[in-house]
Amino acid sequence: xxxxxxxxxxxxxxxxxxxxxxxxxxxxxxxxxxxxxxxxxxxxxxxxxxxxxxxxxxxxxxxxxxxxxxxxxxxxxxxxxxxxxxxxxxxxxxxxxxxxxxxxxxxxxxxxxxxxxxxxxxxxxxxxxxxxxxxxxxxxxxxxxxxxxxxxxxxxxxxxxxxxxxxxxxxxxxxxxxxxxxxxxxxxxxxxxxxxxxxxxxxxxxxxxxxxxxxxxxxxxxxxxxxxxxxxxxxxxxxxxxxxxxxxxxxxxxxxxxxxxxxxxxxxxxxxxxxxxxxxxxxxxxxxxxxxxxxxxxxxxxxxxxxxxxxxxxxxxxxxxxxxxxxxxxxxxxxxxxxxxxxxxxxxxxxxxxxxxxxxxxxxxxxxxxxxxxxxxxxxxxxxxxxxxxxxxxxxxxxxxxxxxxxxxxxxxxxxxxxxxxxxxxxxxxxxxxxxxxxxxxxxxxxxxxxxxxxxxxxxxxxxxxxxxxxxxxxxxxxxxxxxxxxxxxxxxxxxxxxxxxxxxxxxxxxxxxxxxxxxxxxxxxxxxxxxxxxxxxxxxxxxxxxxxxxxxxxxxxxxxxxxxxxxxxxxxxxxxxxxxxxxxxxxxxxxxxxxxxxxxxxxxxxxxxxxxxxxxxxxxxxxxxxxxxxxxxxxxxxxxxxxxxxxxxxxxxxxxxxxxxxxxxxxxxxxxxxxxxxxxxxxxxxxxxxxxxxxxxxxxxxxxxxxxxxxxxxxxxxxxxxxxxxxxxxxxxxxxxxxxxxxxxxxxxxxxxxxxxxxxxxxxxxxxxxxxxxxxxxxxxxxxxxxxxxxxxxxxxxxxxxxxxxxxxxxxxxxxxxxxxxxxxxxxxxxxxxxxxxxxxx
Numbered sequence: 087x088x089x090x091x092x093x094x095x096x097x098x099x100x101x102x103x104x105x106x107x108x109x110x111x112x113x114x115x116x117x118x119x120x121x122x123x124x125x126x127x128x129x130x131x132x133x134x135x136x137x138x139x140x141x142x143x144x145x146x147x148x149x150x151x152x153x154x155x156x157x158x159x160x161x162x163x164x165x166x167x168x169x170x171x172x173x174x175x176x177x178x179x180x181x182x183x184x185x186x187x188x189x190x191x192x193x194x195x196x197x198x199x200x201x202x203x204x205x206x207x208x209x210x211x212x213x214x215x216x217x218x219x220x221x222x223x224x225x226x227x228x229x230x231x232x233x234x235x236x237x238x239x240x241x242x243x244x245x246x247x248x249x250x251x252x253x254x255x256x257x258x259x260x261x262x263x264x265x266x267x268x269x270x271x272x273x274x275x276x277x278x279x280x281x282x283x284x285x286x287x288x289x290x291x292x293x294x295x296x297x298x299x300x301x302x303x304x305x306x307x308x309x310x311x312x313x314x315x316x317x318x319x320x321x322x323x324x325x326x327x328x329x330x331x332x333x334x335x336x337x338x339x340x341x342x343x344x345x346x347x348x349x350x351x352x353x354x355x356x357x358x359x360x361x362x363x364x365x366x367x368x369x370x371x372x373x374x375x376x377x378x379x380x381x382x383x384x385x386x387x388x389x390x391x392x393x394x395x396x397x398x399x400x401x402x403x404x405x406x407x408x409x410x411x412x413x414x415x416x417x418x419x420x421x422x423x424x425x426x427x428x429x430x431x432x433x434x435x436x437x438x439x440x441x442x443x444x445x446x447x448x449x450x451x452x453x454x455x456x457x458x459x460x461x462x463x464x465x466x467x468x469x470x471x472x473x474x475x476x477x478x479x480x481x482x483x484x485x486x487x488x489x490x491x492x493x494x495x496x497x498x499x500x501x502x503x504x505x506x507x508x509x510x511x512x513x514x515x516x517x518x519x520x521x522x523x524x525x526x527x528x529x530x531x532x533x534x535x536x537x538x539x540x541x542x543x544x545x546x547x548x549x550x551x552x553x554x555x556x557x558x559x560x561x562x563x564x565x566x567x568x569x570x571x572x573x574x575x576x577x578x579x580x581x582x583x584x585x586x587x588x589x590x591x592x593x594x595x596x597x598x599x600x601x602x603x604x605x606x607x608x609x610x611x612x613x614x615x616x617x618x619x620x621x622x623x624x625x626x627x628x629x630x631x632x633x634x635x636x637x638x639x640x641x642x643x644x645x646x647x648x649x650x651x652x653x654x655x656x657x658x659x660x661x662x663x664x665x666x667x668x669x670x671x672x673x674x675x676x677x678x679x680x681x682x683x684x685x686x687x688x689x690x691x692x693x694x695x696x697x698x699x700x701x702x703x704x705x706x707x708x709x710x711x712x713x714x715x716x717x718x719x720x721x722x723x724x725x726x727x728x729x730x731x732x733x734x735x736x737x738x739x740x741x742x743x744x745x746x747x748x749x750x751x752x753x754x755x756x757x758x759x760x761x762x763x764x765x766x767x768x769x770x771x772x773x774x775x776x777x778x779x780x781x782x783x784x785x786x787x788x789x790x791x792x793x794x795x796x797x798x799x800x801x802x803x804x805x806x807x808x809x810x811x812x813x814x815x816x817x818x819x820x821x822x823x824x825x826x827x828x829x830x831x832x833x834x835x836x837x838x839x840x841x842x843x844x845x846x847x848x849x850x851x852x853x854x855x856x857x858x859x860x861x862x863x864x865x866x867x868x869x870x871x872x873x874x875x876x877x878x879x880x881x882x883x884x885x886x887x888x889x890x891x892x893x894x895x896x897x898x899x900x901x902x903x904x905x906x907x908x909x910x911x912x913x914x915x916x917x918x919x920x921x922x923x924x925x926x927x928x929x
Contacts, residue, residue: 089670090731090906093738095915098873111188115580118235124216130240131209136328137242155765157195162236162603167195168879170233173224174208175200178374179310180333181784182489191783196243211639234784242333245327250336252483265297266316271454272313273327273334274312274495286312286331293325294318304867308393308497313454336483338451356640359550360385360431362687367432367659369414369474370466372459373651374447375400375408375438375644377635380408382428386415389435389470393462396441396451402604404442405635409644410478411436412633413652414659417726419607419631419641420562432659434829435472437462440479447479455481455499463501463509473507473675474662477548478648480514484547486555490783491594492547495554496781502553508662509554509680509698510655512647513600514589521611521619524790527576530611532700534578534586538718539701543589549600550593552787552843553776554680555658558719561605562681566610566625575610575622582692584718585609589649591717597842599721601688604653605630607645657724658682659691665727676774677741683844683891684737686721688922712834721846728894735896736906738913742872743886746789750874754893755912757905761856765899769849771795771832771870775889776843783878791874791889794842795830795847830868831858865912 159167171178171919180196212222215230225233243343249257253270256262274286276512291301295437300324305312310334318326326335334619358381368388378387390400402408402426413419415430422428439458440447449455459477466472477498484492498509524530537543549556560581566575578586586609594597608628609679629643630650660683665673696718697711704710731737744750760767771793832847839845844858849859859866872888895905 088732090239090733090736091909092665092731092884093736093906093913094669094916095740095752096744096916097740098753098914102239112408114184120216120218120234124212124234125819127212127234127240128209128216130210133239134242135205141328141330157197157237157240159193159195159236159238162193162195162233163402164878166229166232166236168755168794169225169229171789173229176204176737177782179277179782180490181274181782183244183784184614185906192238198275232713243330245324248327248332248335251336253335256337261447263320264523267319269302269315269317269336269338269451270323270326271334271336272310272314272316272332274314274331275333275430275431276310276312278309279514280307283307283312285561286819289331290316290326290329292315293329294322295325296321302452306454306460308456308493308781309500309779310496311493313456313493315452315454320612327430333676338454338506340447346839356382356428357426358382361426362386362430362433365663367474367663368435368472369432369476369655369659370437370469370470370472371407371411371414371464372437372439372462372475372477373402373479374404374408374440374442376411376436377400377402377408377633379637380412380435380633380635380640382633382640383408383411383415384428386430386433387436387649388433389466390438391436391465392438393458393461393465393640394439394453396450397438399415400436400438402438402491402635404440404445404447404449405642406648407438407440408635409642410476410648410652411631413630413649413742414476414655417653417656420605423631423641432656433465437466437468438527440927455479456494459494460480460497460501462828463505463507463678467505467507473505473672474655474659474678475507476652477554478512478646478651479510480512480516480546480549482514482546485541486545486547486550486593487541490788491552491779492550492783493781495551495594496779498548498551498656499779501554502551502675503778504727506776508658508675508678509551510658511551511554511556512651513548513549513558515559515587515648516543516589518621519586519609520623530576531578531580531583535695535718536583536702538586538588538590539699540712541668541703545593545599547587549589552594552779553656555602555682555844556592556593556600556655557647559645559647559650559720560587560603560723561585561608561628562605562630563608563628565627565736566622567627574613574843575612575625575626577608577610579608580691580695582689582723585645585647585697587645592719593842598716598720598839598844600864601683601818601842601844602654602722602724603719604650604723606647607643607648609645633769654724655684657726657728659725660729671918674741674888674890676776676888677739677892678893679844680772680890681728681738681776682738683721683774683846684726684770684894686846687724687725688715688719688722692719692722696879712838715840716834721844731906733902733904733906734898735894736909737895738893738909740890740916742891743888744791744872744874744875745886746869746874749871750872752872752891753914754868754870755909756859756868757903757908757912758860759864759903760862760895760897760905763897763901763903764853765897765901766853767851767856767897768895769832769845769868770892770894770896771848772844772892773872773889774844776888777887778880778882780878780880787841787843787877788880788883789874789876789887790838791841791872791887792845793847793870793872793891794836795832795849796828796869796871797830797859797866820874 177198215234299318302315305314392400393584522533561579564577564580591599607630610625612622612624634642699714775791
């Protein structure tokens with residue numbers, strides 16, 4: 087089959103103005119009794135500031151700076167919030183929802199005043215509102231009314247708010263506290279002003295005293311927090327928890343993962359075909375090191391660096407990193423094992439960020455995981471121009487329960503955007519899932535599937551990273567070993583089913599997470615004695631095969647999402663290099679991610695199995711089969727067929743930047759021969775973008791982009807659509823409310839995935855289907871409309887948002903319908919070479 091370049095296209099020249107109401111669906115402020123409620127807020131403000139100042143006097147800290155208050159807002163629209171922040175020059179350090187069934191609009195705002203003077207101005211406005219003063223001051227009369235009507239109460243951030251999940255277990259059972267000194271992680275509120283970091287460190291050191299408690303090293307800066315570690319005893323721990331500059335105190339990350347494995351060995355000498363050159367795909371493996379003496383890895387390691395100096399070697403003394411690296415280099419080992427021919431396709435950088443500690447992979451004691459991962463990524467990006475990174479690690483104690491993004495995840499998002507790189511992250515594992523009662527093999531597998539919706543299977547930090555690609559696990563093998571003199575083992579998943587140990591979404595703001603799944607192993611159950619059912623996690627027939635970190639054996643088997651992620655990393659690295667060959671320059675991370683998710687597919691079994699699942703915690707109406715499928719397996723399993731186009735699969739792509747008040751329109755031909763061919767046919771459209779992220783904001787993403795697909799739409803319709811937008815009569819449902827005959831049947835709908843930075847929608851038909859797009863007597867088209875909106879105001883608001891779009895036509899069967907030629911001759915093609923030449927002439 088001939089290998090063809092993908093076709094790069096351009097949008098239509100006409101860009102329509104796409105106006106949104108400033109803050110649609112914003113709750114209306116509550117009308118309160120000014121005198122009563124104003125007096126209450128004044129007393130709370132006074133009590134809160136007195137409490138903060140008294141604590142600071144006790145600790146010897148200047149009380150004029152870094153005043154942090156917690157405001158419970160009842161119906162504060164984004165417009166009112168932004169006005170408050172601007173008028174009083176406040177810094178919003180955290181915005182989260184408050185779970186209150188009686189008031190679903192309630193949110194918690196942690197506000198930082200620059201100094202006491204700023205706080206006094208705020209209080210003066212409160213007094214004017216309380217007294218119903220009609221005169222304008224910092225705020226107008228109407229602005230004061232709207233603001234203070236929204237504020238429910240004011241209080242300081244309490245010490246309970248600052249106790250992390252791991253540390254809370256020790257407070258629940260004080261006998262667990264170690265004697266003497268111990269190490270804690272500390273997260274410190276930060277507004278991005280680097281001139282204040284030294285002062286903040288002084289505040290913390292003053293609170294810790296000079297009797298053995300100490301700040302371990304300098305604070306590590308991420309956009310919304312300063313991260314550090316401190317050596318404390320029980321007394322100084324409590325001093326930190328009472329310090330209002332502290333966001334969170336928790337025990338350090340211990341074991342990164344508890345994945346079980348057994349040696350997986352094949353007794354044959356592999357045939358190695360190593361023809362990788364210096365321009366071969368490249369990816370960095372950030373893990374426990376790599377055993378470079380394995381004959382299948384010895385010639386593919388480009389660079390090595392030790393960031394965890396515990397073991398004083400870049401070699402892998404645990405095995406986890408070598409197992410991950412083997413899949414990054416070779417991809418699907420199962421295919422290699424069947425042929426006995428091993429051909430490396432990706433070179434690697436070995437970044438050792440963890441070490442072996444009693445059989446577990448652990449981060450070093452003197453550094454936060456966020457810091458060591460950031461150092462590794464920046465190093466390999468700078469020294470080796472590496473742009474694809476695999477991170478198979480996570481914090482199992484930090485479950486995502488909605489609300490604020492995690493610090494580790496935000497750090498990855500910042501790196502992804504600033505360096506224009508792609509980070510692949512494992513979804514995380516539940517090492518010991520529940521074993522529910524069952525009365526048949528089918529019931530066992532159904533129970534294992536349904537329990538994935540339980541809270542313990544939620545995503546962990548940093549798998550919620552919005553700009554990274556998160557990967558969950560599905561099973562490859564479904565039949566355990568059968569040996570004599572041993573009880574029967576029962577597999578808990580058929581092929582392509584979600585693994586019982588995997589974690590599922592959604593992510594921040596209900597984004598699709600994980601976006602992709604891949605093979606990561608399978609568990610079995612067995613019985614130690616009659617009725618005593620337990621997990622068997624290292625059945626040799628159910629493990630995902632990869633490489634061993636010793637001289638005695640070459641292969642090893644594992645279970646875990648750690649070994650699903652490198653399958654995707656392998657494909658991402660190859661996509662980057664294939665695109666570079668085709669367009670003559672480095673592709674953007676958006677384009678790599680767009681093609682990666684565009685390749686994702688479900689098998690019919692995956693769809694049927696996941697849509698039959700039962701989420702006992704769901705209390706909404708209807709039967710959201712699609713929603714459950716997306717939570718369990720995202721958009722499916724990525725496929726390396728996306729690297730190039732060929733006669734029966736053709737990919738179009740575009741890169742652009744959009745002003746959030748506009749929309750872009752793409753006119754895509756749909757050949758009649760494609761619609762009428764007697765074969766299964768598919769059109770997949772995917773979108774990737776990289777918005778600014780802010781951990782302090784409830785929305786987290788500064789903007790959302792999405793796309794809708796239309797049929798039977800003309801310029802007149804679009805002009806009417808534009809007119810409605812410009813008149814201010816539009817709302818967010820306008821696209822959805824257009825007549826059904828104008829829409830193309832692409833699923834899921836745009837609203838279901840619009841909060842995700844990676845989106846995929848598909849149109850599929852059987853051999854006899856496809857006439858729904860055959861509406862034009864000459865040559866039918868579909869129109870893709872890309873648009874977006876801001877979620878909150880930010881400094882770079884006026885800059886356009888970059889994005890990438892990918893559209894793939896594919897069909898099965900033997901007939902050659904000249905698909906590539908028909909698409910190429912009917913689209914607006916972008917010529918990058920001509921653009922570069924013109925740019926050089928202008929220079």
